[in-house]
Amino acid sequence: MASRLFEEREHAALYQKYRVPLPSQICNLVLNYLQRKKGKPFSLAVDIGCGSGQSTRGLAAYFEKVVGIDASGAQIEEARKVGGLGNISFRQGLAEKLEFEDGSVDLVIAGAAVHWFDMEMFMKEVERVLKPKGCVSLYCYRVPFELHYNDCSEHLTQIVQEMFKTLAPYESEKSQIARNEYKEVFDAITFPDKERVDNIPFEQHESISWIKGFFESLSYYQTFQKKDPESAKASVERMEQNFLQAMGVASSETVLEMKWTAFCLLASKPE
């Protein structure tokens, strides 16, 4: 199963530290959509493929209850370690077999995860568990992202592009679905009322070390590491050195600006 890629404890720990928190731009987009289609109350949101729970926690302030579900027990364990609002819980489970009652969920959301699911089985479960007019939101980030620091932004972005090129041979077919910006996922959404929002910009400020950790958290870096650990390690260390040199700084704790764009599919269950 593709989710096996995320099962290891060390990988889950990297996720906890180095994944992108739910961007407010996506959170607002989804909440406004849900408000428009179904309206309040916002009782239950379910975050599928929640990993270590970054997106789950981002929703907690807006719902009575938020449940994060992930196939990987190690990811769920990491998610539970982090504190948060008392209305969040995490459970190990599968996107294709959601343990929620029929018509009980207001929002099903999946961040950078739906490309790992069996879309047909997942959609059947979404249809079953959503309330009438309830919504599903499937978002992901476009790569490569841009990096900005003083006047060397172009060079830094080039280093990022090179890193993604190095990792490309280790990408699974599933990651290609994300690369294709969820075109086939959109087609597989069975609700007639559906739309996509492209080019959602957001920013993050992170250190060189964080960016290195982010790369190490990617499923395709993990595959590279299993096949050739020395070359994998050398590739991220080279990237780190290239950043330091381009920026003219000595510390990997130096912070730069990451500029991302995300895309998001939104759909609402018929009444």
Ligand SMILES: C[S@@+](CC[C@H](N)C(=O)[O-])C[C@H]1O[C@@H](n2cnc3c(N)ncnc32)[C@H](O)[C@@H]1O
């Ligand atoms: C790339 S991570 C995304 C994690 C998180 N949502 C984020 O935004 O960082 C994908 C997650 O989906 C989970 N996953 C993959 N297939 C799954 C399935 N069929 N059911 C539930 N979770 C699954 C993996 O274990 C992994 O934690």
